[in-house]
Each structure stands twice: as C-alpha cells, then as structure tokens.
Amino acid sequence: MGLNGGADFYADSVDGLNEQGALSLQAFLDVCQEQGISPYQSYSGKFVTRLPKELHQKIAETATAKGISLNQWINETLSREVGFA
Numbered sequence: 484m485g486l487n488g489g490a491d492f493y494a495d496s497v498d499g500l501n502e503q504g505a506l507s508l509q510a511f512l513d514v515c516q517e518q519g520i521s522p523y524q525s526y527s528g529k530f531v532t533r534l535p536k537e538l539h540q541k542i543a544e545t546a547t548a549k550g551i552s553l554n555q556w557i558n559e560t561l562s563r564e565v566g567f568a
Contacts, residue, residue, distance in 0.1 A: 486511070487524045 490511055492503040515522040534542075546556035562568070 485524050486522055487520070488515075488522070 488511060490507040492500070492507040494500045494503045512522055514520075542556065543553050546553045549556065551559075
C-alpha cells in the first residue's frame with residue numbers, strides 16, 4: 484500500500500479481518516497525524532540491483548542496439564511491465 488509502517492491484526496473470519504484491518508489502518512493514520520509524520524513511504528527514484536554479468540552485458544547490448552542508454556532501457560522496460568505511462 485506504500486505506507487511507511489505496518490501493523491498486525493487478527494480475526495477468526497474474513498469479515499473480522501476486514502474490520503480489524505480497517506481499524507488498524509485508521510489507528511496508524513491517526514498516530515501519523517498526531518506525530519506529524521507522513522504515512523506514505525517516500526522513494527528517491529534510485530535503487531541498486533545486482534545482476535549476473537552476462538545479463539548485464541545482454542541488456543546493455545540491447546539498449547545500445549535500440550540507440551538508448553541502459554538507464555532509459557530499464558525505465559522503459561519496468562514502466563511497461565507495471566503499466567506505468
């Protein structure tokens with residue numbers, strides 16, 4: 484959900500889980516508001532990943548063949564995969 488925290492809640496039915504989940508979420512949002520904290524996680528736009536060197540080479544070659552940078556190829560590929568315009 485993109486929240487910067489989480490909580491455990493329990494119930495013995497699906498309806499109970501929905502009710503307890505809603506109560507837990509509201510309690511979390513209330514605490515965030517009281518403490519002046521954003522309830523949503525922030526993202527820097529940067530992430531580090533490790534790849535096998537052969538895969539790194541293959542995607543770099545693919546990006547070059549398309550005439551774009553590796554960064555641009557990754558952005559386009561990930562955006563397409565998650566349906567981000």
